Amino acid sequence: MARVLTPRAEDFPRWYQDLIAKAQLADNGPVRGTMVIRPAGYAIWERMQAEMDARIKVAGAENAYFPLFIPESYLRREAQHVEGFSPELAVVTHGGGKQLAEPVVVRPTSETVIGEFMAKWVDSYRDLPLLLNQWANVVRWELRPRIFLRTSEFLWQEGHTAHADEADARAYARKILHEVYEDFMVGVLGIPVLTGLKTARERFAGATRTYTLEGMMGDGKALQMGTSHELGQNFAKAFDITYTSAERTVEHAWTTSWGSSTRMLGGLIMCHGDDNGLRVPPRLAPVQAYVMVVKSGDGVTEAAVKLRDALRDAGVRVALDDRVDTPFGRRAVDAELKGYPVRVEVGPRDLAAGNAVLVRRTDGSKTPLPVADVVSAVLAALDADQQALYDGALAMRESRTVDVTTLDEAIEAAADGWARVPWSVVGVEGEAKANARGVTVRCLRRADGSVPDSEDEPELVAIVARSY
Amino acid sequence: MARVLTPRAEDFPRWYQDLIAKAQLADNGPVRGTMVIRPAGYAIWERMQAEMDARIKVAGAENAYFPLFIPESYLRREAQHVEGFSPELAVVTHGGGKQLAEPVVVRPTSETVIGEFMAKWVDSYRDLPLLLNQWANVVRWELRPRIFLRTSEFLWQEGHTAHADEADARAYARKILHEVYEDFMVGVLGIPVLTGLKTARERFAGATRTYTLEGMMGDGKALQMGTSHELGQNFAKAFDITYTSAERTVEHAWTTSWGSSTRMLGGLIMCHGDDNGLRVPPRLAPVQAYVMVVKSGDGVTEAAVKLRDALRDAGVRVALDDRVDTPFGRRAVDAELKGYPVRVEVGPRDLAAGNAVLVRRTDGSKTPLPVADVVSAVLAALDADQQALYDGALAMRESRTVDVTTLDEAIEAAADGWARVPWSVVGVEGEAKANARGVTVRCLRRADGSVPDSEDEPELVAIVARSY
The missing domain is CATH 3.30.110 (Translation Initiation Factor IF3)
Known part of the structure; x- marks a missing residue:
């Protein structure tokens, strides 16, 4: 097979950019640092969202939506917060054809505006804990952008919660760390993240404690895959989030925030990708099985359609590629690049012998097998390769x-x-x-x-x- | 029951605002014209998204994500488009602590930036049709904001497609109109929308044809619930979206765009709401059945939990309210306000007789019935009330x-x-x-x-x- 990507060993950053371009995951946007997430990349993000969102709901948080625009004055209320984010802000000075009386910032994160509303909504201890999450875009001006990893605009979820006391806030920040983020990253992304506490120097601007999940990338570097913060009473005091306790005293709440973003797409690529392209863990993959008609022939397309339907009925996320006008080699390279976990190749020669070929992306193996055995073989391969990718990533981390x-x-x-x-x-x-x-x-x-x-x-x- | 809302007949706009506040659907944001969508409102939007997204995917469009920030120069390339949107733009002049060389606008819609990328991605007739959709926030500065109906920022989906010829573009714009929008609005929202063609005066800025869906609200006014546009070759020419035909000639593509937004939440309220609050059609409702423990008593909570589980097992979206510390009357008023289609009230007195009470939000009926019959009665009520809401809205429209x-x-x-x-x-x-x-x-x-x-x-x- 011809070389499609710069090999990782030769130039890892170049390989990363090549892969994103050739697998059609994303493009640079016209405004510096912004990105276009193309359908192949966005489908993976949608799967990330679905898996994360289900876990966030199990953890008891409810989704809501807060405004993109935040009055500049809000940010100034928490000293460390404004210091941390000021250099990265995008500022809207004109709206509706007029200069605005007070400039507004495009949210770099939403602690401030959500704090303002928590103060309105929380009255009694019965209103706590208040557990909110939002899926949104945020903007942090980037001088050295890199797609998915550092972009001026990115997509994320940001959770924001208020609690009656520090112990409850801490327990919740840690619950999110382990039951939402770690469970998803280990179990679905197949990335053996390490959880830990950030040092004071690396803490989120305005937090008292920042918990993190760190994954090792293919070049041995670390990627912060998500963070969960205890904010102490910093934002509660800045935004006056108070409640009346059972003992009728007025107390400041304790808040947390936690986020994970499209940066995880970068982590996925750099942890599991190889010199032929992306490898998407089966539990994450929008397309788990890619059924390919190798070329036209007697009953070939019909057999492929039947396999597609049988796989779908077995609960597999499956796509059919019957574009026989496009050379098979080109389609196979594209399938490798996109990292579909298994391919089922259906061609006239194999089919004449009652066979199809199962190609596993994880180890590259190609196995002819009877058509009747394809579904069970695919299911077994998906399970095994989810584990194999995790094991491979863990072995890499340990060896390095x-x-x-x-x-x-x-x-x-x-x-x-x-x-x-x-x-x-x-x-x-x-x-x-x-x-x-x-x-x-x-x-x-x-x-x-x-x-x-x-x-x-x-x-x-x-x-x-x-x-x- | 005490009067909770201003009656519709007394002051319809006031009723609308009251309902949104008291049902905790949304709040005004701090920057004029922006809104906070609270969990009760956002859960409905998530259901709208899920139903619409499934239909959009069946129609063949793929989700992607394009940047929030668009160079000002892009908008100027299509004369009618810039004329239509200029008065509503929010402009970012500063980023990362510096004045920007070229101001960027916050997208009011994405025809321009998506047009730019379509031009990059489309090469041959084989690349067409190119069918894209995105779920995003957009900003159009509003001088007379009203929550959900006209807000400076709103959430929506915007579809953008490119086709080889006008006939294909038209067929697709109409497919979206009927198979995505009308099917969803009639079948799920229960709103008997009229589909039609906008006059030249009412057309989208840059379109050659705008198709619309109009719903009648409770005060007899119309609400534009969604639109689908043929853009002719206007954007293809402005952004140079060309393709090589099978005959090897270079042609401009024909594009469409189509959108529906959080405005539909306003339509839902104003079409189905009554003087006690919202009425959410069962197929849309995030909570279809609301099981309430009336007050503590021997085995009452246990019976309610069993009913919740039985309803869930029957495929009903169900929530349990066992907050016996809160007066039942207050919880019942809140359930009316939020518009849960059916309530199942479980209290000691009825339970002693082996009964629970089924309360239907649509007609207000309260029926005691044996606990063993609750699941089948709920399923029947959900079906009947979906139809009843539609029939009621249709009767209103016809009578007016x-x-x-x-x-x-x-x-x-x-x-x-x-x-x-x-x-x-x-x-x-x-x-x-x-x-x-x-x-x-x-x-x-x-x-x-x-x-x-x-x-x-x-x-x-x-x-x-x-x-x-």
């Missing part, structure tokens, strides 16, 4: 993660992967030193892998890496 | 629509409903005269109710009304 005991060793190890190093030997000063060399503390974890409550806990492990 | 033969009679009839009047007695001059009196031609139809291709066809009927 080293335990070290000094900061210098950690920085060195980060050239090619991740380092686990005692947080006590890094500390705030070491972190600044690492940052100056392009290396960051991705998260802090306890020795047993659980997520700490504070960076001051003893014997924490820092995960140190280069990152996107 | 009159056939007249002169423009003056039509304008007079529009004070209270709709008029059907020969288009030949209205014409462009009559239309301007009606407009000056706050009355518009909603659409043109053939005598048999079908949708004309041109306003020059003989014997067309004009539907004349006041409108939102």
